Amino acid sequence: MASVRSSEESGERMLLRPQQPYSYEETIRRLVSFEKTAYRSEGGKLYRTLRLSKRPVVVELEWEEEKSALAATVDTELDDRERMDLERILRRMFSLDVNLAPFYESIKMEPRLAQVVEERKGLHFVLDPTLYECLIKTIIGQQLNMAFAAKLVDRLIHLAGERLERAGEVLAVFPTPEQVARLRYEDLQALQFNRRKAEYVIDLSRRIAEGKLNLDELHRLEDQEVVGRLLPLRGIGRWTAECLLLFGMGRPNLLPAADIGLRNAVRRVYELDAQPTEKEVRQMGEAWSPWRSYATFYLWDTLSGQ
DNA sequence: TACCAGGATATGG
DNA sequence: CCATATCATGGT
Structure with a gap:
């Protein structure tokens, strides 16, 4: 280009x-x-x-x-x-290289989802620039409302990352694992991280900084292998691993069926009486393959804003 | 006030 | 193995 x-x-x-x-x-x-x-x-x-x-x-x-x-x-x-x-x-x-035309074509079979898609034509994933950034932001976001989670991420960036100036404004750079590894748990507690989350974030960063964990190796693995590799790490459950596959790696066919936001969205879009179970979401999601990530993404988007 | 947030873990049965 | 409490705060 x-x-x-x-x-x-x-x-x-x-x-x-x-x-x-x-x-x-x-x-x-x-x-x-x-x-x-x-x-x-x-x-x-x-x-x-x-x-x-x-x-x-x-x-x-x-x-x-x-x-x-x-x-x-x-x-x-x-x-x-x-x-x-x-x-x-x-x-x-x-x-920029993801062609959504086949997704839009296949989703016509699902009228309710097709409506959601129609209102968001051309919406694409924005991935995090590194797997590390994605993983840390996802861990911080566990269980918290998004506004507060964003605040914590912002505080971490400004505490640990370099600062750059542009047009008179100071912007922080997402820190490296080495920079976060140098922090103490108390530093993050002072930013209103709970103790356990402070440990997850710092311990993971230290593991990477010490060369004991190489996230870039995950790129060559299948989805389920990536999940299997991450689950043993403290602070990373299935949801977090799947978020890494979605927002870190851009894998196209993930369905985080247990996700509370997705279940709420499915309930609304499909006008269900009760929040669907993980299993029910998984069954419905079969129809969205091989574009389950984008179906999930568009459903999530119905929650924000409106 | 209570309860839920785009969870994960520690603990007790 | 399953159920429940815990976390730290903001929004409703």
Whole structure:
């Protein structure tokens, strides 16, 4: 994909064309309502810090309507490797290469879900840039309402990550495992983490920092193998492992059937008298294969906002 | 006030 | 093996 160097500033800008159908508006709407921390939204532009191979940068994102492309701008000059890095990261994060046409075609058989999908045409997953970030954010989000969970994530980032300045504003970078490994449990308790959650987050980070756990190895495993590999770790249950497969890895056919949010959404969309059981959700979800992740994602989206 | 949040674990039966 | 309490806070 072409990247253009601006002559006026020292930064540069690249254009990334997504697989259609793609709705930047829908995708960002969900992101902004759900992720109060990692992204900063201002005047139609979105800011997010990302780690390239050697250094963190602030990336400014906006939709370029005439070219139907995502425009990414950084205020620093990138070398070839960083440029390729950034493009790869963004294409993956914003699911730019995921073709939803087959999903939309197959979902026509499910009228109620088809309605939900129709209202959100082009909505794509936004993945976390790293499996580590995804795992930590998911653990923090366990059991908590999303607003509070976002607050805790924000506090962790500002405590442990570097700070970058962009247009007079300070943005924190999601910390590395090494940075979190250096914290004490009490540091996170002071941020209103409960003791156990402070242990989950720090112990996991230490394990990774010490080289005893390599999350990137998970990429080559099947879904169920990934779950099996993660379950023995303290603080990671099935739900958390599945969230990693969804929001860290973008696996297409996951169904977190026990998830309380999904069950509430299914109840509403299918107008059931009672909250369906995990088993019932699993049975209904058979019909959504091999797009169960996206079906889940669209159902989750019915919960936020409205 | 009570109860639930896009859970996981420790403990007791 | 199953049931229940616990967590730390915000929203309803």
